Amino acid sequence: MKTEIIRLADVINTILQSLVLVLIPNFCTKYRDKNSKLKLGLLIANFWLIITLRTYLVGSSSIGIILTHLVLILMGIIVFKKDSLGATISISIVYLFININTLIMSNLFLYFKGGIPTEKLEFAYIMITYVPYFIVDIFILLRKDLIYRIYLFVRSKNLSMMSLIITTVVADLVIAYNFIVYDIDNLIIKNIIFVMTGLFIIGIILYFASIEKKSKEIMLLNKELEEKINDLKKVKHDYGSQISYLYGLCLMGKYDKLTDSLKSIINGHDNIISEVEIYNNDSIISMIVNGIKHKGINIFVDEQASLEDINVSEMEIQRIVSNILNNSVTAMNEKGLIIVRTYYSLNSVVIKIQNNGPKIEDEIIDKIFDVGFTTKENSNKEHGLGLAIVKEIVERNNGKVSVSSNDTITEFIIKIPVKISV
Numbered sequence: 484m485k486t487e488i489i490r491l492a493d494v495i496n497t498i499l500q501s502l503v504l505v506l507i508p509n510f511c512t513k514y515r516d517k518n519s520k521l522k523l524g525l526l527i528a529n530f531w532l533i534i535t536l537r538t539y540l541v542g543s544s545s546i547g548i549i550l551t552h553l554v555l556i557l558m559g560i561i562v563f564k565k566d567s568l569g570a571t572i573s574i575s576i577v578y579l580f581i582n583i584n585t586l587i588m589s590n591l592f593l594y595f596k597g598g599i600p601t602e603k604l605e606f607a608y609i610m611i612t613y614v615p616y617f618i619v620d621i622f623i624l625l626r627k628d629l630i631y632r633i634y635l636f637v638r639s640k641n642l643s644m645m646s647l648i649i650t651t652v653v654a655d656l657v658i659a660y661n662f663i664v665y666d667i668d669n670l671i672i673k674n675i676i677f678v679m680t681g682l683f684i685i686g687i688i689l690y691f692a693s694i695e696k697k698s699k700e701i702m703l704l705n706k707e708l709e710e711k712i713n714d715l716k717k718v719k720h721d722y723g724s725q726i727s728y729l730y731g732l733c734l735m736g737k738y739d740k741l742t743d744s745l746k747s748i749i750n751g752h753d754n755i756i757s758e759v760e761i762y763n764n765d766s767i768i769s770m771i772v773n774g775i776k777h778k779g780i781n782i783f784v785d786e787q788a789s790l791e792d793i794n795v796s797e798m799e800i801q802r803i804v805s806n807i808l809n810n811s812v813t814a815m816n817e818k819g820l821i822i823v824r825t826y827y828s829l830n831s832v833v834i835k836i837q838n839n840g841p842k843i844e845d846e847i848i849d850k851i852f853d854v855g856f857t858t859k860e861n862s863n864k865e866h867g868l869g870l871a872i873v874k875e876i877v878e879r880n881n882g883k884v885s886v887s888s889n890d891t892i893t894e895f896i897i898k899i900p901v902k903i904s905v
Contacts, residue, residue, distance in 0.1 A: 810869055
């Protein structure tokens with residue numbers, strides 16, 4: 484039976500966890516500046532009530548921990564329904580911190596419990612179990628910016644998001660089996676945990692089986708796409724020959740034959756798609772790409788991060804990206820693929836620009852950001868400035884730029900710190 488001092492520690496811990504589970508999702512999601520203090524206070528009270536009710540109904544059992552996890556996720560989705568994905572991610576991150584702390588501290592207490600005198604057992608229980616809870620909760624509340632960086636990193640990567648959810652469930656099950664090992668749970672709860680473990684394993688197997696199926700479908704689609712690209716290359720070649728033929732007819736003045744030839748070409752190729760755009764024209768990156776002369780090169784844009792989260796002006800972003808793209812296009816001799824990706828790391832927004840052009844040789848790769856360095860003829864000193872400008876802008880904004888190159892791919896990576904207003 485809990486003593487009064489342990490009950491007090493339990494109440495304080497529940498209040499702190501309620502604060503964390505409301506304020507962190509509020510900070511990470513789109514609600515940061517929208518919820519009033521009164522509404523936040525009511526949400527905190529509701530979360531406290533839920534956690535207290537769970538403790539009253541099922542106690543500190545392993546099934547109670549799992550139920551709390553499920554209820555918290557559902558509450559987060561309901562409360563922050565306009566950004567339920569963000570709420571799920573942020574609550575899972577916080578819950579994982581709490582679970583790791585629970586696993587470590589509970590094992591420490593159970594390990595040392597036998598050597599602690601009975602009269603000091605209560606004090607030891609509070610110091611080993613509850614005090615670390617208080618420290619972790621207060622740390623999370625004070626370092627919301629750190630949690631936010633983790634949140635941005637996870638949200639920008641779908642695999643990381645799923646990995647986070649799986650990790651939190653595994654943490655629940657590890658704690659549950661810890662309770663079973665120390666014989667804290669009764670037989671019914673143990674059987675429930677075994678059933679839940681089996682269902683979880685089945686779910687994981689089905690999830691990865693679906694991923695494998697989708698990957699095979701993507702491989703087939705890529706193969707078909709490659710065949711279509713080859714077909715289009717043949718069509719392009721045919722058009723070149725036909726245009727030359729038409730031009731010859733014009734020079735010879737055979738306009739009647741020119742008309743028949745045009746009709747024949749149109750009827751023979753009326754199912755060709757002229758252009759396909761696979762990126763969002765409203766974004767900064769896409770506007771920059773649309774302003775670049777591609778010269779027959781395919782450019783794909785995948786944006787998972789908002790460039791509004793960095794303290795860099797649109798003009799500077801344009802200079803960074805366009806200079807790298809122009810250099811890539813020039814080096815690729817009018818054929819190949821460029822991929823531009825943006826995503827979050829823990830502290831930065833990352834802009835990654837890849838191309839499958841020729842390798843940058845090892846003896847010059849360390850010099851390409853130097854002012855004036857170029858592989859072109861440069862008697863008038865007009866070349867060798869673009870990448871130097873990129874480096875100067877990035878470093879002025881406390882960022883880093885790097886390049887790597889091999890026979891398959893050349894990759895530029897720009898990292899610029901995330902701006903966070905707490």
